[in-house]
Amino acid sequence: xxxxxxxxxxxxxxxxxxxxxxxxxxxxxxxxxxxxxxxxxxxxxxxxxxxxxxxxxxxxxxxxxxxxxxxxxxxxxxxxxxxxxxxxxxxxxxxxxxxxxxxxxxxxxxxxxxxxxxxxxxxxxxxxxxxxxxxxxxxxxxxxxxxxxxxxxxxxxxxxxxxxxxxxxxxxxxxxxxxxxxxxxxxxxxxxxxxxxxxxxxxxxxxxxxxxxxxxxxxxxxxxxxxxxxxxxxxxxxxxxxxxxxxxxxxxxxxxxxxxxxxxxxxxxxxxxxxxxxxxxxxxxxxxxxxxxxxxxxxxxxxxxxxxxxxxxxxxxxxxxxxxxxxxxxxxxxxxxxxxxxxxxxxxxxxxxxxxxxxxxxxxxxxxxxxxxxxxxxxxxxxxxxxxxxxxxxxxxxxxxxxxxxxxxxxxxxxxxxxxxxxxxxxxxxxxxxxxxxxxxxxxxxxxxxxxxxxxxxxxxxxxxxxxxxxxxxxxxxxxxxxxxxxxxxxxxxxxxxxxxxxxxxxxxxxxxxxxxxxxxxxxxxxxxxxxxxxxxxxxx
Amino acid sequence: xxxxxxxxxxxxxxxxxxxxxxxxxxxxxxxxxxxxxxxxxxxxxxxxxxxxxxxxxxxxxxxxxxxxxxxxxxxxxxxxxxxxxxxxxxxxxxxxxxxxxxxxxxxxxxxxxxxxxxxxxxxxxxxxxxxxxxxxxxxxxxxxxxxxxxxxxxxxxxxxxxxxxxxxxxxxxxxxxxxxxxxxxxxxxxxxxxxxxxxxxxxxxxxxxxxxxxxxxxxxxxxxxxxxxxxxxxxxxxxxxxxxxxxxxxxxxxxxxxxxxxxxxxxxxxxxxxxxxxxxxxxxxxxxxxxxxxxxxxxxxxxxxxxxxxxxxxxxxxxxxxxxxxxxxxxxxxxxxxxxxxxxxxxxxxxxxxxxxxxxxxxxxxxxxxxxxxxxxxxxxxxxxxxxx
Numbered sequence: 056x057x058x059x060x061x062x063x064x065x066x067x068x069x070x071x072x073x074x075x076x077x078x079x080x081x082x083x084x085x086x087x088x089x090x091x092x093x094x095x096x097x098x099x100x101x102x103x104x105x106x107x108x109x110x111x112x113x114x115x116x117x118x119x120x121x122x123x124x125x126x127x128x129x130x131x132x133x134x135x136x137x138x139x140x141x142x143x144x145x146x147x148x149x150x151x152x153x154x155x156x157x158x159x160x161x162x163x164x165x166x167x168x169x170x171x172x173x174x175x176x177x178x179x180x181x182x183x184x185x186x187x188x189x190x191x192x193x194x195x196x197x198x199x200x201x202x203x204x205x206x207x208x209x210x211x212x213x214x215x216x217x218x219x220x221x222x223x224x225x226x227x228x229x230x231x232x233x234x235x236x237x238x239x240x241x242x243x244x245x246x247x248x249x250x251x252x253x254x255x256x257x258x259x260x261x262x263x264x265x266x267x268x269x270x271x272x273x274x275x276x277x278x279x280x281x282x283x284x285x286x287x288x289x290x291x292x293x294x295x296x297x298x299x300x301x302x303x304x305x306x307x308x309x310x311x312x313x314x315x316x317x318x319x320x321x322x323x324x325x326x327x328x329x330x331x332x333x334x335x336x337x338x339x340x341x342x343x344x345x346x347x348x349x350x351x352x353x354x355x356x357x358x359x360x361x362x363x364x365x366x367x368x369x370x371x372x373x374x375x376x377x378x379x380x381x382x383x384x385x386x387x388x389x390x391x392x393x394x395x396x397x398x399x400x401x402x403x404x405x406x407x408x409x410x411x412x413x414x415x416x417x418x419x420x421x422x423x424x425x426x427x428x429x430x431x432x433x434x435x436x437x438x439x440x441x442x443x444x445x446x447x448x449x450x451x452x453x454x455x456x457x458x459x460x461x462x463x464x465x466x467x468x469x470x471x472x473x474x475x476x477x478x479x480x481x482x483x484x485x486x487x488x489x490x491x492x493x494x495x496x497x498x499x500x501x502x503x504x505x506x507x508x509x510x511x512x513x514x515x516x517x518x519x520x521x522x523x524x525x526x527x528x529x530x531x532x533x534x535x536x537x538x539x540x541x542x543x544x545x546x547x548x549x550x551x552x553x554x555x556x557x558x559x560x561x562x563x564x565x566x567x568x569x570x571x572x573x574x575x576x577x578x579x580x581x582x583x584x585x586x587x588x589x590x591x592x593x594x595x596x
Numbered sequence: 597x598x599x600x601x602x603x604x605x606x607x608x609x610x611x612x613x614x615x616x617x618x619x620x621x622x623x624x625x626x627x628x629x630x631x632x633x634x635x636x637x638x639x640x641x642x643x644x645x646x647x648x649x650x651x652x653x654x655x656x657x658x659x660x661x662x663x664x665x666x667x668x669x670x671x672x673x674x675x676x677x678x679x680x681x682x683x684x685x686x687x688x689x690x691x692x693x694x695x696x697x698x699x700x701x702x703x704x705x706x707x708x709x710x711x712x713x714x715x716x717x718x719x720x721x722x723x724x725x726x727x728x729x730x731x732x733x734x735x736x737x738x739x740x741x742x743x744x745x746x747x748x749x750x751x752x753x754x755x756x757x758x759x760x761x762x763x764x765x766x767x768x769x770x771x772x773x774x775x776x777x778x779x780x781x782x783x784x785x786x787x788x789x790x791x792x793x794x795x796x797x798x799x800x801x802x803x804x805x806x807x808x809x810x811x812x813x814x815x816x817x818x819x820x821x822x823x824x825x826x827x828x829x830x831x832x833x834x835x836x837x838x839x840x841x842x843x844x845x846x847x848x849x850x851x852x853x854x855x856x857x858x859x860x861x862x863x864x865x866x867x868x869x870x871x872x873x874x875x876x877x878x879x880x881x882x883x884x885x886x887x888x889x890x891x892x893x894x895x896x897x898x899x900x901x902x903x904x905x906x907x908x909x910x911x912x913x914x915x916x917x918x919x920x921x922x923x924x925x926x927x928x929x930x931x932x933x934x935x936x937x938x939x940x941x942x943x944x945x946x947x948x949x950x951x952x953x954x955x956x957x958x959x960x961x962x963x964x965x966x967x968x969x970x971x972x973x974x975x976x977x978x979x980x981x982x983x984x985x
Binding site: 136138139141217219228406530531533534535536538539542543545548549550552579581582583586587588589590592593 | 629632761764765776836861875885886890891894895907908
């Protein structure tokens with residue numbers, strides 16, 4: 056099985072799979088496992104203190120278990136395309152040569168000398184006795200964990216599922232029997248006047264600097280948004296010696312207080328909210344102004360053209376700005392945390408069915424009770440099924456691993472059911488917490504939309520403004536979908552493949568055309584989901 | 597029940613252009629599009645204006661090439677049509693006709709190129725084979741492996757993101773009605789014309805109907821109990837990140853699948869007929885689903901670009917799939933369908949390049965019965981043997 060992503064979901068799944076004898080390849084963009092939440096500094100860093108990723112007990116346990124498991128590990132490698140997953144015609148070019156023969160494009164026996172390859176903590180390609188993830192077992196039609204037969208109307212050709220990667224070893228094509236996608240989530244980009252100025256970052260981005268690079272990317276910080284992450288990052292910046300001028304949360308204090316009171320009802324370990332509460336206490340002790348019901352309306356340039364100040368305004372109970380409360384705070388970095396968007400592009404490119412789930416961060420990948428996506432052989436876990444935090448992601452990863460083990464014939468369905476029982480109990484508990492969080496930390500979407508002017512850049516890759524999209528919709532009154540607006544305006548056609556502008560563009564199109572945002576759809580996800588050199592595509596090894 | 601002179605089925609380049617011509621001539625026109633305007637082949641192709649015969653037309657020997665060449669009068673018309681299009685529509689459509697090169701890398705290919713150019717010249721196309729220093733001066737960016745190229749100065753590109761919508765706006769200004777998101781589900785002959793039933797329950801009447809439905813042409817024709825041998829073909833395209841100007845010409849290859857150009861925005865678009873795979877639903881090809889990309893096609897598509905080495909250094913942003921419509925003899929289907937008075941169709945051939953020409957000739961035929969170019973050669977009547985009623 057190939058696992059894309061080495062965050063909580065991927066690590067949990069890979070460990071369960073390997074523990075039961077599956078041959079597992081883990082592909083991850085980062086050089087060390089942990090994902091965003093348990094991100095570790097580069098292995099070569101010698102700074103004192105515990106690596107950030109292992110400061111959290113749950114993360115430490117996951118990383119340690121994965122380090123023990125015999126995994127094949129491709130770090131620093133982007134999984135850029137899934138091929139042959141959709142129902143359809145035979146892919147004659149991808150047909151196996153002969154039973155037992157090694158497929159020519161299967162991953163090589165080893166990748167010695169890969170720069171920045173597996174850190175000592177994780178067994179890498181050199182692990183003795185770990186066979187190729189591609190193997191030579193043809194994909195067979197069969198029944199899934201709970202007896203669901205693969206739809207006989209859409210039979211799978213043998214070994215047609217393929218994963219294309221690009222990393223230190225170049226472009227490679229993997230033929231896994233099963234595929235698990237755990238691509239995680241990214242910071243929700245929120246356009247407003249000045250948001251493209253140098254110095255305006257996402258809270259998650261600032262956290263990467265602090266956690267992984269031990270670097271404070273500025274002098275005087277303002278943190279703002281609608282997610283408890285801004286409190287956590289502010290406290291981390293403070294601990295790293297930065298000046299935090301202000302933390303502004305759009306959430307109003309009464310809503311937060313209610314959520315904190317309800318915390319015991321959510322049971323279990325309370326994850327983000329508790330972490331936010333601890334961070335809030337630390338900020339209070341340091342006398343950092345933390346203001347609730349306060350929102351950024353503009354980022355203003357300083358003399359050198361980079362961020363100089365942040366304009367803030369107070370929000371009334373209905374989320375609208377209170378007139379006369381506008382003020383400016385000097386800062387050279389503004390870190391924004393409005394929540395997360397599931398990184399669904401690889402799963403969507405593969406052809407997995409999606410569902411619009413506002414509480415889960417937008418478009419999410421549909422799955423069944425064993426985390427199987429709509430495509431045979433493809434499993435999904437973690438934030439791409441709806442943003443719900445690291446613990447939930449790890450639980451989903453375990454379920455996916457157990458489900459896949461039965462499909463691989465390595466675990467009896469009854470045993471999988473038994474092992475899944477405590478995981479399912481945990482997921483039910485977490486479901487309650489997720490609902491609580493979703494109800495509390497809501498971005499004031501209407502107010503955010505109202506501060507955007509026609510000059511505000513929406514798609515920063517192609518420099519398409521709000522005004523350009525509005526006038527395209529006026530000029531072409533028949534256009535009503537994200538894809539149609541993308542084609543005529545170029546919004547979403549740039550280097551980021553639309554990851555950055557899609558949420559705001561879809562909301563704008565929905566508002567301008569009087570549709571529900573789900574009806575606007577999403578940009579079609581295409582390979583490569585991250586850019587790769589043309590030469591690498593033309594010359595795979 | 598709303599009545600129109602003409603109902604156009606399909607909101608791609610051909611449909612919107614036909615609506616534009618008919619509405620400007622005073623006809624009452626309704627255009628029906630089941631999806632969004634410009635959503636399929638018209639917006640998904642790479643915008644090549646290739647007036648030379650394409651690789652697929654010359655790949656199967658002299659006889660096939662000679663047959664495909666019978667569409668060249670349309671190619672000559674299209675050269676002029678594209679040159680005047682921005683003025684006709686009063687808005688930019690990204691047309692740039694800086695010339696096109698069809699490359700040869702082996703002596704045999706060079707030979708074929710010479711025969712092809714001679715055939716095209718007989719129809720009046722301005723095309724000459726360039727080699728050696730003359731070629732290097734014209735196209736210094738080409739790889740050393742290129743031995744020669746057929747140069748057609750009028751070739752180039754248009755912007756497929758803009759053309760169809762510009763036609764649609766012009767048609768709307770001239771009074772055409774456009775319905776999107778509604779699918780034709782019934783097409784029956786009625787007294788004095790046609791009755792069209794839509795999937796939202798609406799029923800329209802029109803004196804004449806134009807099938808401008810691309811890969812759905814056969815499906816729509818079948819509603820009128822007509823079989824047309826038009827074959828959907830799924831293709832893949834690749835686009836790089838924007839780069840400074842490095843490729844002024846349209847590039848094709850006589851020996852393999854390649855069409856490449858740099859868009860006005862700086863992105864290099866690479867296509868040329870690398871296959872994608874149609875998806876299936878319940879075992880049947882599903883034309884409504886975007887075809888699956890094949891890894892081998894992406895690799896082949898990228899590899900074909902090596903004739904311009906500078907392109908290989910660019911990052912690939914996106915590969916995408918689309919579908920086009922071909923006919924068994926590679927000639928267009930263009931004109932009125934026999935025994936179905938008032939039912940017209942156009943598809944096949946180099947359908948983006950020839951779209952403005954198809955549309956004008958169809959409109960002229962419908963309005964006066966006398967198109968400005970003879971189109972009998974492309975009539976669906978040549979497939980009359982498939983239809984007994």
